[in-house]
Amino acid sequence: MTKVNVIKAESIVFMWPKSSSFTLSIDHLTVTKGEKVFIQGASGCGKTTLLSLLSGVNRTHSGQLSVLGSQLSSLSGGQRDQFRADHIGVVFQLFNLLPYLTAIENVVLACKFSKQRAQKAIAKSGSLEQEAIRLLAKLELSNQQLLNKPVGQLSIGQQQRIAAARALIGSPDIIIADEPTSSLDHEVSESFLDLLFTEIEACNATLLFVSHDTRLKERFDSTWTLMHDQDKQESRLLLTQPERSTS
Numbered sequence: 001m002t003k004v005n006v007i008k009a010e011s012i013v014f015m016w017p018k019s020s021s022f023t024l025s026i027d028h029l030t031v032t033k034g035e036k037v038f039i040q041g042a043s044g045c046g047k048t049t050l051l052s053l054l055s056g057v058n059r060t061h062s063g064q065l066s067v068l069g070s071q072l073s074s075l076s077g078g079q080r081d082q083f084r085a086d087h088i089g090v091v092f093q094l095f096n097l098l099p100y101l102t103a104i105e106n107v108v109l110a111c112k113f114s115k116q117r118a119q120k121a122i123a124k125s126g127s128l129e130q131e132a133i134r135l136l137a138k139l140e141l142s143n144q145q146l147l148n149k150p151v152g153q154l155s156i157g158q159q160q161r162i163a164a165a166r167a168l169i170g171s172p173d174i175i176i177a178d179e180p181t182s183s184l185d186h187e188v189s190e191s192f193l194d195l196l197f198t199e200i201e202a203c204n205a206t207l208l209f210v211s212h213d214t215r216l217k218e219r220f221d222s223t224w225t226l227m228h229d230q231d232k233q234e235s236r237l238l239l240t241q242p243e244r245s246t247s
């Protein structure tokens with residue numbers, strides 16, 4: 001069966017405005033629907049910068065970058081924001097939850113900026129709140145008392161799962177997770193991945209996952225390594241795909 005490309009990049013280059021000390025340069029990359037990609041590289045080599053391009057937060061200086069068939073560089077800032085709200089769920093390293101809101105309130109917030117995601121969530125469970133409750137339960141957060149607390153009073157592991165539910169609500173096509181496990185130990189990270197993968201596979205979403213914990217990478221379909229060349233002050237991408245068992 002032919003695989004559908006979700007992301008396709010050719011000869012893209014990015015530099016921060018007013019900074020000549022860092023260039024991100026990618027010759028060619030493709031990501032197919034449902035693929036799970038592990039992204040690694042030393043601190044400062046450009047992992048977050050790359051995610052910011054793929055999610056349309058920043059715009060490439062040259063080259064072609066197509067995400068879900070849209071050329072991101074031809075969209076305005078506002079159009080890219082809407083594109084991201086509709087199609088991309090993000091789990092940040094520090095989760096970026098609103099600490100005074102409850103888990104359910106935080107999760108449904110992701111649909112506030114996207115009618116498309118709100119409609120998909122309602123079609124699934126009848127209401128945004130019910131879909132948030134369903135996803136939180138899937139991520140093993142179903143204790144009523146806990147769900148009624150402001151999230152600022154919850155543990156890091158609990159906040160991380162709420163952030164994942166917020167990224168997943170409304171079944172976005174792509175989930176981007178930027179070091180979501182950096183404050184957890186390896187075992188807890190593994191069980192978080194189990195939960196995340198189950199939900200991602202259920203909606204055939206594509207996952208881009210940045211982590212320094214290289215023990216996790218065997219579970220992914222492909223690995224991207226960003227390498228920084230100090231002399232040229234340039235980061236480039238090395239792509240690998242682990243051999244898959246044919247059984």
Ligand SMILES: Nc1ncnc2c1ncn2[C@@H]1O[C@H](COP(=O)(O)OP(=O)(O)OP(=O)(O)O)[C@@H](O)[C@H]1O
Nearest residue numbers: 016017019022041042043044045046047048049050
């Ligand atoms: N807003 C910005 N303006 C200018 N330069 C920036 C900005 N954000 C990041 N940089 C620079 O871009 C380079 C890549 O940073 P980036 O955060 O993408 O790296 P990273 O691989 O994600 O690092 P880490 O693993 O430490 O999170 C660094 O040299 C950084 O200083």
